Amino acid sequence: MMLALFSIDGTHGEEIENVESLLLDLSTLRVATEDFAEVNKLGEGGFGAVYKGMLPDGQEIAVKRLSRHSGQGVGELKNELILVAKLQHKNLVRLLGVCLEAQEKLLVYEFVPNRSLDTILFDDDRRHELDWGKRYKIINGVARGLLYLHKDSQVKIIHRDLKASNILLDADMSPKISDFGLARLFGGDQTQGITSRVVGTFGYMAPEYAMLGHISIKSDVFSFGVLVLEILTGRRNSGYFDSEQAQDLLSFEYFQKDPVDRPSMSTVVVMLSSETVSLEAPVRPAFCVRKSSIMSGISTGSSNTNGGVRNQNLSRSVPMSPNEVSITELEPR
Numbered sequence: 001m002m003l004a005l006f007s008i009d010g011t012h013g014e015e016i017e018n019v020e021s022l023l024l025d026l027s028t029l030r031v032a033t034e035d036f037a038e039v040n041k042l043g044e045g046g047f048g049a050v051y052k053g054m055l056p057d058g059q060e061i062a063v064k065r066l067s068r069h070s071g072q073g074v075g076e077l078k079n080e081l082i083l084v085a086k087l088q089h090k091n092l093v094r095l096l097g098v099c100l101e102a103q104e105k106l107l108v109y110e111f112v113p114n115r116s117l118d119t120i121l122f123d124d125d126r127r128h129e130l131d132w133g134k135r136y137k138i139i140n141g142v143a144r145g146l147l148y149l150h151k152d153s154q155v156k157i158i159h160r161d162l163k164a165s166n167i168l169l170d171a172d173m174s175p176k177i178s179d180f181g182l183a184r185l186f187g188g189d190q191t192q193g194i195t196s197r198v199v200g201t202f203g204y205m206a207p208e209y210a211m212l213g214h215i216s217i218k219s220d221v222f223s224f225g226v227l228v229l230e231i232l233t234g235r236r237n238s239g240y241f242d243s244e245q246a247q248d249l250l251s252f253e254y255f256q257k258d259p260v261d262r263p264s265m266s267t268v269v270v271m272l273s274s275e276t277v278s279l280e281a282p283v284r285p286a287f288c289v290r291k292s293s294i295m296s297g298i299s300t301g302s303s304n305t306n307g308g309v310r311n312q313n314l315s316r317s318v319p320m321s322p323n324e325v326s327i328t329e330l331e332p333r
Contacts, residue, residue, distance in 0.1 A: 022085065024097035026104055029053065033063055042115065047181065052111060060111035061096060068103055077105050083180045086154050091145030093168055093178040112176055114169035117231075121164055127234050134173045135231050140272045141175040142167060146224060147265040149177075150217045156186040158215060161200045162223040164230055184215060192216035203237045207257055218259035224268070225255060 032053030033040050042050045048067040054060055066077055077098075084095040099106040117138065120126045130138075142162075149157040159177065166179045182199045195213045198205070206222035208214040226237050256262045263271070271277050 022081075022095065022097045024099045024106075024108060026099050026101040026106070028055070029063055029099055029106055029108065031056075032061060036063075036065060059096075060113075062109045062111045064107040064109065066105040066107070068105075077107065077181075079183065080107065080179075080181045083155075083157060083183050083185065087149075087157075087180075089145055089148040089153070091141045091174070091176055092148065093176040109178070112168035112178075113171050114173060116165045116178075117167040117169060117175065118164035120169070121231065121234060122236055130173070130231075130234075136272075137173060138167070138169070138175045139228055139231055140269075142177060142224065142227065143265055143268050143272055145175070145177045146220055147269050150220065150265050156190070156217070158184040158186065158217060159220050159223075160184055160215070161204075162220055162227060163201050163204045164227060164236075167227070206259065208259060214259075216259060217264070218262045221262045221265060221268070222255070222259075224265070225262075 030036070032055055033051040034053075036049075036051050040051045040053065042052050042062060044050070048065045051063045051065060052060065053063050081095070081098060084092075088094075093112065094110045095107065096110060097108040099108070114120065120129055146159070146162070149159060157180075159180065159182075161179060161182045162177070166177065168176045168178050170176060184193070184195075186193070193215050195215055198210060198213055200209075200223075202210065204223040204226045206219045209219045209222075230237055271279070
């Protein structure tokens with residue numbers, strides 16, 4: 001099963017060996033999660049559910065159980081395993097193991113007790129838990145995690161789906177970037193590319209990527225900027241969609257349409273850690289979107305507990321969609 005899974009796209013033997021060293025028994029994970037009991041379910045997304053569990057040594061874990069009927073799940077699993085197995089950073093969620101038995105596809109991660117940022121930031125009853133100090137800590141941690149992905153890791157990685165629901169918070173409210181199923185690996189000195197299939201979450205996508213398929217590290221920088229706005233305001237970037245006339249969050253702030261004008265994440269980290277950096281005034285917003293321009297031409301499926309959708313079709317003529325709708329078509333890398 002493992003060799004068949006990783007024979008796609010010429011995966012190297014070293015990568016297979018790294019992944020096989022993480023193999024866990026299905027019986028162990030069934031006991032850990034009380035046979036995937038509903039009471040242990042932490043959430044559910046387009047590829048399946050996530051369960052809390054405990055290993056025999058007492059370590060708490062989060063088990064992502066990919067849907068058996070998802071053809072995309074295999075591609076996402078392979079991509080996430082290869083990438084996350086290579087990554088080690090305090091602001092990235094840590095992969096502990098994988099299980100491929102009896103048609104099960106399971107990814108095992110460290111358990112992050114405060115779940116995802118969106119469950120607190122956009123909750124009227126919990127947002128008070130995030131004072132300005134904690135919000136700064138989250139912004140700074142995400143920035144450092146992205147800098148690692150873009151520059152300091154063994155391979156250069158573009159996340160492509162950075163959003164509030166993919167930022168997990170540990171017991172100290174320190175952030176950990178998660179969900180690398182849609183990430184794109186760049187080799188050597190490559191800094192940009194073009195794709196015919198846009199994946200990720202509209203509302204967080206850079207305009208050149210959403211409309212033209214141009215991808216670079218600056219695509220993640222744009223998504224980071226959207227996330228920062230949400231953290232500072234406590235509003236979803238599409239929080240105004242209830243009104244036909246109202247604008248979304250992005251249209252009220254300034255964004256850099258040209259990727260060249262966006263800072264690198266190394267510059268962002270310096271900005272966040274220094275009190276003496278002077279910043280240039282930004283240009284006008286890259287674009288603004290209203291509900292009427294979004295809902296025509298897009299069909300969405302059933303929603304999940306985090307506001308996402310499991311199945312959807314995207315019209316290429318539509319530039320944006322609600323921020324929790326992820327397009328999950330995968331492409332060879």
